[in-house]
Amino acid sequence: MQNLSLSPGRATALALISLALFLAFWFVIPASGLVSEQFLPGPVAVVERVVQLISQPFAGATLPEHLLSSLGRFLGGFLLAALIGVPLGLMMGWFPTMDAIAAPLLDGLRFIAPIAWVPFAALWFGTGIGGPIMIIFAGAFPPCVINAWQGARCVDIRLIEAAKMLGTSNFGMITRVIMPASIPSIIAGLRISAGLGWQSLVGAELIVASTGVGFMMVQAQANIAASTVVAGMVSIGLVGLIIDILLRRLERAVTQGKQA
């Protein structure tokens, strides 16, 4: 770490310079004919293509329609992962037997990439909605479990002892003591799993889906329509960013609510 830190003004100036340089390169390389527009569309071409795709369908649907079907699958898989993963993690944190049974299984499954489930997903649930949802689930499930488990393990022992002394049942212990105390850790896990789920979705759609942004990009690649491919990349990046910002908001709201 250098002691000479930049003044905010200089830092902003450098950031602006770097973004301007980036855009300039991106603009000049295809415009100068060094690389054909067909392979590297410039920023203007991409923006034009995005605007076009909003009203004009490609691969059977417009860009907003593709995005909606991707988002629907994402929500399905993500919610399923949260609904199963969080309670499982909490129970693993509370019942030692449960932990002993589930932990080795989860450890083994962790080394299998979510995308490696694609053939099974397609075989079991088809390429419509079920297959991609299973892939998202495979990507989003581990962080949900791990963070809920960690949260449950770190609950203040005095809380648990007090609740025990008051005769709280196992069910009450999990829903009214352990879960509220592990909320920050759970939400941090949800953020990670949303990111991984969104990534897995893109991978799944490239391979098995018949709608969605990933499918649109594969079709565009087959038709050598680079501007459509890049338009898909930009919208995937933007939606991923929005999901992350929303969850970060939620995270902040929860931690502040806790302090208040």
Add this chain to the structure above:
Amino acid sequence: MVSGYAGATLAEHVWHSLRLVVVGFFCAALAGIPLGLLMGYNRPAEALINPIFSLIRPIPPLAWIPLAILWLGLGDAAKVLVIWLAAFVPSVINAHTAVRGIDGALFAAARMLGAPRLRMVTEVIIPGALPMIFTGLRLSLQAAWTTLVAAELVGALMEVGFVLNVAQQDIYPSMILVGMVTVGVLGWLTTKGLVSVERMALARWPQGRS
């Protein structure tokens, strides 16, 4: 294993996949770690590089696959490019945060003692940043394997991922399972290898060296 599937035996598929991952991973580490160290140490460099980096980062590596295929065709080059991209990001981020986490007093002391630039790098930055750099490398390796499977499923001819795809079209679940387990075992073995490299490196450059 011996009789072969999808045009090659399992050993051949494994060898081919392993090579792709290793090449992509090493290129990513070789480019990513110095870049991250530079960003951590030099504020103007950070101010210049960070905006571009945060512009590209939200795009998942898998989303580059169609573009990579468009640019480089269905061969190995496209796969290495995508694996490189996936492994590059964690290497940079962790090297960057690692330098930021080094105690500022160490730099001040080294500078006061008149340490030249090179020794600053070898005696302060590398030992201080090494543990986190390795955390980043482990994440990079994991990302490389995940991406490999996706890249091979999208379009490939002779890899482990391809076995998965062919087996699925033939509806041959036991073969799918073999493919999945192989990928898992390979990921686990390479991680083990990296951990032992980490142990040797940390012994060579211990953190509290006088």
